[in-house]
Amino acid sequence: KLPLAGLHFFDAALASGAAQVPDCQSEAAEEKKAPYVGFLKLVAGLFVRGVVGVAQIESLVTGLMNQGAPLGAECVVELLRNSAWTLDQCPRGREVLQSTMTLLTERKASYPSRIRFLICDLEELKLNK
Numbered sequence: 085k086l087p088l089a090g091l092h093f094f095d096a097a098l099a100s101g102a103a104q105v106p107d108c109q110s111e112a113a114e115e116k117k118a119p120y121v122g123f124l125k126l127v128a129g130l131f132v133r134g135v136v137g138v139a140q141i142e143s144l145v146t147g148l149m150n151q152g153a154p155l156g157a158e159c160v161v162e163l164l165r166n167s168a169w170t171l172d173q174c175p176r177g178r179e180v181l182q183s184t185m186t187l188l189t190e191r192k193a194s195y196p197s198r199i200r201f202l203i204c205d206l207e208e209l210k211l212n213k
Contacts, residue, residue: 117155124159128166141167142180149187154199157191160184161202168210185210 127144130136145163148156164171164184171177188203195203 117158120155120159121162124163125166128163131167132170138171138174138177138180141171141177145180145184149184149191152191154195157188157195157199158202160188161199161206164206165209168206181210 124144127136127141131138131141141163145160148160164181168181171181185207189207192200192203
């Protein structure tokens with residue numbers, strides 16, 4: 085399994101505030117968050133193919149959720165949308181998925197409306213698995 089050294093990319097950007105993207109659909113906001121969301125799609129794809137393990141996914145999700153930034157939550161939602169089915173197939177992955185969904189649901193009210201709708205979509209996806 086890969087150690088995911090690219091996680092430092094997120095740590096540095098979120099800690100410095102560089103990842104604070106306004107809650108709007110402007111082109112500038114989309115351009116700022118595209119690398120983050122793209123990286124998470126890549127990680128999810130690697131996880132689904134067995135290159136990245138549950139421990140790395142858990143570490144990534146924990147780091148993003150601990151930042152408390154809306155972009156972190158959006159990235160977690162994107163990661164789960166692309167890897168939830170595979171996570172749900174193993175006991176440890178199921179625990180990570182459940183705890184992350186609980187945390188997202190608890191914090192949903194503090195996020196902008198766009199992020200809240202993404203979380204609701206993820207909840208519906210989980211219910212309709």
